[in-house]
Amino acid sequence: MTFFFEVLIGGLLSGVMYSLVALGFVLIYKASGVFNFAQGALVFMAALTFVGLTEMGLGFAMALAVTLVVMIAGALLTERLVLRKLVNQPQITLFMATIGLTFFIEGLTQLVWGSQPRGLDLGIPDQPIEWVLDRAGIVVSQFELFAAGVAAVMVAALALFFQKTRIGRGLRAVADDHQAAQSIGIPLHLIWAYVWAAAGFVALVAGLLWGARNGVQFALTFTALKALPVLILGGFESVPGAIIGGLIIGAVEKLAEVYVGPMVGGGIEGWVAYVIALLFLLVRPEGLFGEKHIDRV
Amino acid sequence: MSTAAAPAAPILSVNNIEVIYDHVILVLKGVSLEVAEGRIVALLGANGAGKSTTLKAISNLLAAERGDVTKGTIEFKGRRVDKLTPNQLVRMGVCQVMEGRHCFQHLTVEENLLTGAFTRRISRAELRADLERVYHYFPRLKQRRTSQSGYTSGGEQQMTAIGRALMAKPTTILLDEPSMGLAPQIVEEIFGIVRDLNAKERVSFLLAEQNTMIALRYANYGYILENGRVVMDGDAGELANNEDVKEFYLGLSTAGRKSFRDVKHYRRRKRWLA
Numbered sequence: 161m162t163f164f165f166e167v168l169i170g171g172l173l174s175g176v177m178y179s180l181v182a183l184g185f186v187l188i189y190k191a192s193g194v195f196n197f198a199q200g201a202l203v204f205m206a207a208l209t210f211v212g213l214t215e216m217g218l219g220f221a222m223a224l225a226v227t228l229v230v231m232i233a234g235a236l237l238t239e240r241l242v243l244r245k246l247v248n249q250p251q252i253t254l255f256m257a258t259i260g261l262t263f264f265i266e267g268l269t270q271l272v273w274g275s276q277p278r279g280l281d282l283g284i285p286d287q288p289i290e291w292v293l294d295r296a297g298i299v300v301s302q303f304e305l306f307a308a309g310v311a312a313v314m315v316a317a318l319a320l321f322f323q324k325t326r327i328g329r330g331l332r333a334v335a336d337d338h339q340a341a342q343s344i345g346i347p348l349h350l351i352w353a354y355v356w357a358a359a360g361f362v363a364l365v366a367g368l369l370w371g372a373r374n375g376v377q378f379a380l381t382f383t384a385l386k387a388l389p390v391l392i393l394g395g396f397e398s399v400p401g402a403i404i405g406g407l408i409i410g411a412v413e414k415l416a417e418v419y420v421g422p423m424v425g426g427g428i429e430g431w432v433a434y435v436i437a438l439l440f441l442l443v444r445p446e447g448l449f450g451e452k453h454i455d456r457v
Numbered sequence: 458m459s460t461a462a463a464p465a466a467p468i469l470s471v472n473n474i475e476v477i478y479d480h481v482i483l484v485l486k487g488v489s490l491e492v493a494e495g496r497i498v499a500l501l502g503a504n505g506a507g508k509s510t511t512l513k514a515i516s517n518l519l520a521a522e523r524g525d526v527t528k529g530t531i532e533f534k535g536r537r538v539d540k541l542t543p544n545q546l547v548r549m550g551v552c553q554v555m556e557g558r559h560c561f562q563h564l565t566v567e568e569n570l571l572t573g574a575f576t577r578r579i580s581r582a583e584l585r586a587d588l589e590r591v592y593h594y595f596p597r598l599k600q601r602r603t604s605q606s607g608y609t610s611g612g613e614q615q616m617t618a619i620g621r622a623l624m625a626k627p628t629t630i631l632l633d634e635p636s637m638g639l640a641p642q643i644v645e646e647i648f649g650i651v652r653d654l655n656a657k658e659r660v661s662f663l664l665a666e667q668n669t670m671i672a673l674r675y676a677n678y679g680y681i682l683e684n685g686r687v688v689m690d691g692d693a694g695e696l697a698n699n700e701d702v703k704e705f706y707l708g709l710s711t712a713g714r715k716s717f718r719d720v721k722h723y724r725r726r727k728r729w730l731a
Contacts, residue, residue: 345547
């Protein structure tokens with residue numbers, strides 16, 4: 161039983177890491193209805209830029225600040241140079257644009273910082289917390305608990321921002337109806353700039369945590385694909401959905417690997433999440449917390 | 458009541474504008490109209506006459522539909538506004554309530570109203586007071602304030618849309634087809650509120666309507682659009698009694714009610730061409 165809980169907690173905590181990436185998708189999808197394929201590239205860019213800066217001798221805080229500035233500037237440029245030109249185009253056009261953006265960001269980042277994998281140390285060891293190990297005999301990684309804490313704080317902050325602030329309400333208004341939002345004077349460009357900047361920030365946090373766990377390398381861009389089942393499960397528009405979806409996917413992945421894996425020869429951790437997502441699409445396509453399409457008849 | 462007195466200075470004037478969609482489709486072929494301060498002006502005409510396009514040209518929402526004002530000028534309070542963004546225009550006091558209501562469906566009624574105040578950076582207390590002011594005119598919205606507006610009735614959505622525009626504190630509201638899809642009783646209620654707002658808050662209205670009868674009852678002045686041109690204008694009372702208007706838009710004539718088939722036949726022979 162102890163073993164079961166250990167696997168479950170490990171799964172939940174690694175699920176939080178997926179949620180962090182999913183959050184970036186949710187932000188942009190909520191405000192502009194665009195599935196931003198480039199979110200994974202942004203995570204990669206943030207992590208590599210941070211590591212590159214520390215290698216140049218910048219301190220932790222300084223590197224963090226500069227990376228944040230770079231991410232936000234990148235986001236604003238993307239809005240200005242790409243999205244603004246494509247306003248009112250079909251969604252597939254915007255989606256294709258973000259795919260193009262993905263390769264551009266990946267290429268540019270590696271051009272600047274080089275492509276060899278690097279390590280990233282946040283100073284939080286990936287070791288079991290002894291206190292918990294002594295009392296309950298369960299291994300809980302210090303690092304993963306820290307990551308979960310960071311995710312929780314971000315989600316709470318975002319939820320407050322969406323519900324209670326003027327910009328947050330404007331953002332949800334734009335998500336619902338571009339034209340109506342314009343008719344009452346909400347400037348779309350401003351809202352999009354905010355959203356992309358926020359997505360850049362989320363990518364930075366995700367990039368640092370993922371980079372610290374798995375090393376900063378090109379494979380980081382694939383974290384975006386890991387976020388997909390999380391989004392399908394939780395709903396594309398929902399911040400809490402991204403979290404719950406992440407927790408479920410994380411837990412199921414680990415449990416399936418440990419308990420079902422041996423029966424089929426192992427190695428199912430990599431794809432079981434997608435099977436769950438597929439099943440979910442059949443039953444509840446808007447996800448657990450996604451917005452139902454309201455149709456008046 | 459005489460409304461024929463000399464018109465007050467126009468707060469909004471549209472001078473001979475031409476609108477082209479997608480660089481090829483000519484929709485407005487030289488429309489001119491004026492809205493005097495504190496008046497309700499009706500813009501009448503059939504489907505596709507150019508009513509909504511005129512309103513969107515004024516509020517600068519055309520760009521989103523690939524439309525473009527290619528000729529003419531639009532002035533608000535004596536200043537040219539045809540190159541401004543919708544945001545700047547709302548700040549100046551012109552707000553449009555779009556055809557088909559366009560509420561933010563996933564936001565609650567109250568959140569919808571709050572978004573209307575987006576362009577005004579005001580304190581929470583002021584925001585509260587303005588909400589109460591809107592609820593005073595639309596008591597029904599207060600009851601439904603926590604409902605998702607997508608699940609409220611058509612009449613309530615129209616009220617939400619007008620209330621949302623009011624939160625921007627406009628001096629002029631462009632109201633597009635408020636009667637669309639609503640029960641006659643609700644339509645009367647909404648027009649009554651429009652008149653109230655006009656009288657008590659001194660909001661000027663430019664009102665696009667297909668329902669000629671009711672629009673002329675509440676408006677001071679009217680313009681009739683056909684095929685992208687103004688074919689007639691005058692005080693609301695005069696228009697309502699004009700024989701051609703009666704025949705074309707109210708389905709009445711000196712010979713009593715005509716059958717629909719005859720009206721069509723008659724219209725084919727006699728058309729207004731300005």
